[in-house]
Structure formats: structure tokens, C-alpha cells
Amino acid sequence: MAYPKDYKYTKEHEWIKVDGGTGTVGITDHAQNSLGDIVFVELPKVGADVTAGKSFGTVESVKAVSELFAPVSGNVTAINEELATAPEKINSEAHAAWMIKVKIANPAELNSLLSADDYEKFVAEEGH
Amino acid sequence: MTTLESTKTALRKTALNPVHRALGAKMVDFGGWDMPVEYPTFHGRQGGLIAEHLATRNGVGLFDVSHMGDIRVHGPQAFEAIQHATMNDASALYDGRAQYSALLYPQGTFVDDIIVHKFADNDYFIVINAGTREKDVNWVKQACSKFNCTVEDVGDLYTQLAIQGPKAQNLLAKLTMTDLAAIKPYHFTWGEVLGLKSTLIARTGYTGEDGFEIYVPPDENTSARVWNEVLEAGKEFGILPCGLGARNTLRLEAKLPLYGHEISDSINVFEAGLDRWCKLEKGDFIGSDALKKVQQDGIKRKLVGLEMIERGIARDGYKVQDESGREIGSVTSGSPAPFLKKNIALAYVPPQFAEVGTKLKVEVRGQGIGAQVVPTPFYKKPKKS
Numbered sequence: 001m002a003y004p005k006d007y008k009y010t011k012e013h014e015w016i017k018v019d020g021g022t023g024t025v026g027i028t029d030h031a032q033n034s035l036g037d038i039v040f041v042e043l044p045k046v047g048a049d050v051t052a053g054k055s056f057g058t059v060e061s062v063k064a065v066s067e068l069f070a071p072v073s074g075n076v077t078a079i080n081e082e083l084a085t086a087p088e089k090i091n092s093e094a095h096a097a098w099m100i101k102v103k104i105a106n107p108a109e110l111n112s113l114l115s116a117d118d119y120e121k122f123v124a125e126e127g128h
Numbered sequence: 129m130t131t132l133e134s135t136k137t138a139l140r141k142t143a144l145n146p147v148h149r150a151l152g153a154k155m156v157d158f159g160g161w162d163m164p165v166e167y168p169t170f171h172g173r174q175g176g177l178i179a180e181h182l183a184t185r186n187g188v189g190l191f192d193v194s195h196m197g198d199i200r201v202h203g204p205q206a207f208e209a210i211q212h213a214t215m216n217d218a219s220a221l222y223d224g225r226a227q228y229s230a231l232l233y234p235q236g237t238f239v240d241d242i243i244v245h246k247f248a249d250n251d252y253f254i255v256i257n258a259g260t261r262e263k264d265v266n267w268v269k270q271a272c273s274k275f276n277c278t279v280e281d282v283g284d285l286y287t288q289l290a291i292q293g294p295k296a297q298n299l300l301a302k303l304t305m306t307d308l309a310a311i312k313p314y315h316f317t318w319g320e321v322l323g324l325k326s327t328l329i330a331r332t333g334y335t336g337e338d339g340f341e342i343y344v345p346p347d348e349n350t351s352a353r354v355w356n357e358v359l360e361a362g363k364e365f366g367i368l369p370c371g372l373g374a375r376n377t378l379r380l381e382a383k384l385p386l387y388g389h390e391i392s393d394s395i396n397v398f399e400a401g402l403d404r405w406c407k408l409e410k411g412d413f414i415g416s417d418a419l420k421k422v423q424q425d426g427i428k429r430k431l432v433g434l435e436m437i438e439r440g441i442a443r444d445g446y447k448v449q450d451e452s453g454r455e456i457g458s459v460t461s462g463s464p465a466p467f468l469k470k471n472i473a474l475a476y477v478p479p480q481f482a483e484v485g486t487k488l489k490v491e492v493r494g495q496g497i498g499a500q501v502v503p504t505p506f507y508k509k510p511k512k513s
Contacts, residue, residue: 036154036166036373037178039464040441058493060441062177062464063165063373 003028004095008071008110009119015095016071016102018110023072023102027059029094030123035061038087043079043099050076050102052109057099059090072109074102142194143287143351153371159259161195164371173368180374181466184335187366188293190358191375193334193341194351196288197261199254199268203277206250213271213414214244214254215397217407221246226314226332228405230397231256231267232415236422238391239267241402243332245316250277255332257387271414286328287351291358292339292378294509295365300340302361304329313338322357324350334375336382336507374466381465381507383433383474389444389460390431390474398427399476429457430482433504434473436490440497442473447491448499456481459490465506472506473499 007015013031016023032038040060050056050070057068078101083089089097104110114122139162148155153164167175183189201209210218216229225246231239240260245253256264265281272279291300297308306319306329316330324344333339344354359367376386385391390400397406397419408416408423436442442462447455462473473490481488484503489496 033168036168037176037466040439060464062377062466065441065443 003116003120005116007095007116008113009116009122010069010071010113011122012069013123014069014071016110016113017098018104021104021107022077023074023104023110024098025056025071025100025102026096026098027068027090027094028119028123031066032091032094035059035064035066037062038090041083041087041090041099043083044076046076046079048076050074050100052106059087068099070102071113072102072104072106074105077101077103140195142192143346143348144192144194144355146348147352147355148192148369151369153369156372158195158372159257161258163195164192164369166371166373167369170368175368177371177373177377178466180368180370181377183366183368184293184337184370184374184378185467186294188291188295188299188339188362189335189368189370189374190355190362191290191292191370192287192355193290193375194287194346195258197256197258197264197281197283198286198288198343199256199265200247200252200280200282201254201268201272201277202247202251202280203275204250205275206252206277209272209275209277209279210244210252211410211413212275213268214242215406215413215415216244217410218244218246218252219410223248224315224317226316226330228314230391230402230405231264231271232397232413232419233393234414234418236396236398236415236418237393238387238395238397238400239393240264240387241385241391243314245330253282253328256283260387284346286343287346287354288341288343289354289358290333290335290339290341291362292333292335292337292370293365294338295362295367296337296339299358299362299365299367300329300342303357308340311340322354324354334384335378336384336505337378337509376461377463377466380461380463380472380474381467381505383505386461395476396422396427398422399429399431401431427479429476430479431460432475432477432482432501433506434459434462434475434488434490434499435502435506436471436473436497436499437487438498440490440492440495441471442475442490442492442497442499446473448475448477449489449491449496450481451487451489453489453496455491456488462490468506470506472502474504477501 457477
């Protein structure tokens with residue numbers, strides 16, 4: 001699975017796509033694959049603030065619960081309502097099935113995220 | 129999602145370990161065994177826990193359950209030894225008959241739940257759980273020590289495969305001349321399977337479906353050959369290889385207990401609701417005195433089935449609350465149920481909250497989420513038409 005070059009990645013396996021002052025956030029293909037069949041996503045409300053490195057929600061597969069970590073700080077401007085009824089979209093197209101859109105508070109935070117190449121290396125090492 | 133590096137003690141492997149890895153299975157440490165949890169794809173088809181679960185409910189699934197242990201008890205007083213060491217009444221057994229039972233501590237709590245097969249007079253075969261193998265073997269040896277019989281750990285003598293689902297008999301019939309229809313549930317026989325003479329064929333399982341468990345020689349080549357031929361023969365029935373993930377959700381829908389969850393060394397037979405298989409009237413056995421007292425005094429908690437009625441998934445260990453939010457118990461197993469398409473759980477609660485229809489809450493990440501006591505098993509296989 002190719003990791004889009006124009007996204008940035010966290011070591012907790014989230015991706016963010018930046019468009020102007022807004023970041024669109026989801027989890028990576030590696031993350032969905034480790035989780036297995038995803039059945040439930042819990043997201044913040046529009047208008048909520050999220051903090052870089054802190055939990056903004058949870059994603060659950062049949063067998064496990066995982067926290068979602070915000071790649072950047074900011075205010076949530078949209079959530080992907082479709083995931084409430086079709087969470088399996090995250091399995092089938094992880095890099096398109098976005099979760100939240102965030103108005104980025106501090107663009108400098110983006111600098112500490114991984115590039116696609118670095119993330120791919122990180123995953124390869126983590127997977128032994 | 130962080131992978132934690134733990135000290136790697138040598139994991140035990142079944143003979144099919146290379147086969148699972150070649151199929152691309154996700155492997156996990158289960159009770160000290162390196163086992164497949166799910167197979168993301170199978171021959172280009174979509175696999176994974178949900179697909180495996182549904183294949184077993186609707187067609188057939190194949191499970192490697194060689195990690196299960198086996199104990200053989202034989203000799204002049206094997207019957208007396210089994211009666212003393214297990215809670216069910218072995219006098220109800222005959223050659224070719226098996227029964228669900230348990231090994232108990234003197235206080236009436238569980239060493240393990242087991243299946244006892246009667247091979248012949250004074251010759252019994254006990255199937256035990258993987259995570260408790262050594263403990264169980266030692267326990268049975270000690271429990272039988274004052275009887276004239278031999279207790280043997282024979283767990284490594286077999287590769288054990290479970291063929292489960294409404295099409296299990298159709299599949300197995302392609303691989304054996306044995307009259308499978310003549311084997312009733314919880315019965316077994318020996319027959320030739322794929323050229324392997326005297327294969328133990330039992331109509332048992334842990335999925336809530338019809339199905340068989342076969343015990344074949346444990347060498348890698350034979351094990352792999354049988355595994356592959358079963359999958360090949362099962363193609364027309366939509367077979368999938370199934371991992372421990374589906375095994376767990378299947379057994380949960382059918383309310384089959386799992387050691388360390390619904391049963392343990394601190395939970396007694398009556399609390400677990402397994403007294404149907406505990407024959408106090410058969411005479412003294414390990415745990416019987418304590419259980420007679422429990423029967424008189426009553427129980428303080430009871431295993432119930434819960435269905436979530438609000439959005440949220442109950443998980444193992446989550447707290448159960450009454451409607452006012454007071455903690456009253458905990459979840460022993462909780463999961464989305466792939467066939468029922470509901471979020472279900474088993475939990476221990478005080479008896480006054482055990483009535484079907486009682487509204488409770490499960491604490492999910494600090495919030496009480498609505499749940500309701502429902503009849504169990506959650507899933508019952510349809511009667512044959």
C-alpha cells in the first residue's frame with residue numbers, strides 16, 4: 001500500500017492532509033490492517049478543540065479498542081458522518097476515509113510529523 | 129497504537145504454524161502459543177474475523193485447535209478416578225460418548241472446563257484448554273493419584289482440527305467413508321479420513337454450530353496435507369480458515385465459557401450457571417462439599433447476557449452499573465457479535481439484577497452506556513428442517 005506523498009504521518013499511525021489552514025485527519029492503511037474489521041468510530045463534536053499528541057476519539061475493531069491521536073492542535077470544523085454507519089470504509093480505503101477536519105492552530109506542529117517515506121520506514125522497523 | 133515489546137519467552141507452535149504464516153495469518157500469543165488470530169485474505173477472497181465468523185455460521189470454517197491439551201486416564205480404577213476428578217457423571221458415558229464437564233478446586237471453583245470422552249471401559253480421553261495445560265495435567269495426576277490408573281499427557285500426539293458450520297458434515301463426508309450421520313452431537317468414532325486409519329472423529333466444537341473435531345498425526349507434513357485437503361474440499365461450501373478471533377466471537381454468541389473470563393479459580397459452578405453439568409447426586413467428588421453449601425446458601429453473583437441498547441461496545445473487564453450508575457459487577461467477555469449484528473457481553477451481576485429485561489449500564493471510557501439483560505445463548509443454531 002502506497003502512502004500518499006502529500007500527507008504527513010504520526011508514529012501513532014494517523015495521517016493528515018493539509019489544505020490551506022485546514023488539516024484533514026484519518027488513520028493509515030497500516031493501522032486499519034493491524035486493527036482488523038473496524039466496527040465503531042467515536043469522534044469529537046464539531047467545534048471541539050483537539051491537542052497535538054492527545055486523544056481525540058477512538059476506533060474499535062471487533063477485537064480491539066484504539067485511541068486516535070491528533071497530529072496537530074486546532075478546532076474541529078467537520079467530522080465524517082458517514083463513518084457512523086459505514087466504519088468499514090476505513091478498512092477498504094484508509095487514506096480516503098477521513099475522520100475529522102481541523103482548523104490548524106499552530107502550523108509549526110506539522111514540522112515534527114513524518115513524511116510518507118519516513119513513515120513507511122518506521123512501520124517496517126516497528127513490524128520487525 | 130503502539131506495539132509493546134515484551135520479553136519473549138519461547139512461544140509454543142502447532143505443527144501448522146508454517147501453514148498459517150504462509151497464508152498470511154496475523155499471529156498472536158495465546159496462552160503461550162503462537163496462534164493465528166485471523167487470515168486477512170484467503171485465495172484472493174476477503175477474509176478477516178467477520179468473514180470467518182460468517183463463513184462458520186453460514187457454511188463451514190476450519191480451525192487449528194492443536195494448542196488444546198489432551199489427557200488420557202486409563203487403568204483398573206480409571207472410572208472411579210474420573211468420577212472423583214470431574215463434576216459431571218461419567219456413569220452416563222458409554223463407548224463413543226463424550227460429555228461437557230469441569231475440573232474443580234475443593235471450594236467448587238474452576239481448574240478448567242473440559243470434555244470427557246469414554247474410549248472404552250476404564251479408558252477416558254479428556255480435552256483441556258491450551259492456557260491451562262500444565263496446570264490441568266498436574267491437577268488430574270494428583271486428583272487420580274489414589275486410584276489404580278495411569279494419567280498420561282497426550283496433548284502432543286495430535287494435530288486437532290475443528291471443522292465447524294452447517295456444511296461441516298457435507299465437507300467431511302467427501303473425505304471419509306465413515307457414516308457421519310450416525311455420530312450424534314457429543315459422540316465420536318474412529319474412522320479413516322484422507323487415508324489416515326483410526327482417526328478420532330468427534331461431533332464437538334466451540335462455535336455454537338454443528339461440526340466435527342478430528343485428531344490426526346502431529347507431524348508437519350501430515351498436518352499440512354490434511355489442512356489443505358479440508359480447505360480444498362470445502363471450497364464449494366465457501367470455507368475459510370478461521371483464527372482465534374472468530375473462534376472467540378462464535379463462542380461468545382453461543383455463550384460458551386472461556387477460562388479466565390466466565391470461569392476461573394474464583395468463580396464457582398453455580399455462579400457460572402454450569403450446574404446443569406454438575407451432578408452433586410453422583411456422590412463425592414472434588415468440590416462437591418463446597419458446592420452443596422453454595423446450593424443451600426445461594427449465590428451472590430450470576431452470569432448474565434447483556435445487549436447494548438445505546439451506542440457503545442462493552443469489552444472484557446468493563447464495569448457494569450445499575451441504572452443509577454452504581455457499580456454492581458463487571459464484563460467477562462464483550463464484543464460486537466458479527467452474526468447477530470449487536471454489541472453483546474457476558475457479565476457477573478448480583479442475582480437481583482439478573483432478570484431478563486433488567487436495564488443496566490456498562491461503563492465505556494467513563495460513561496455509562498445503556499444495556500439490557502437478554503436471554504442466552506444469544507445465538508442458537510437453527511433446528512434442522
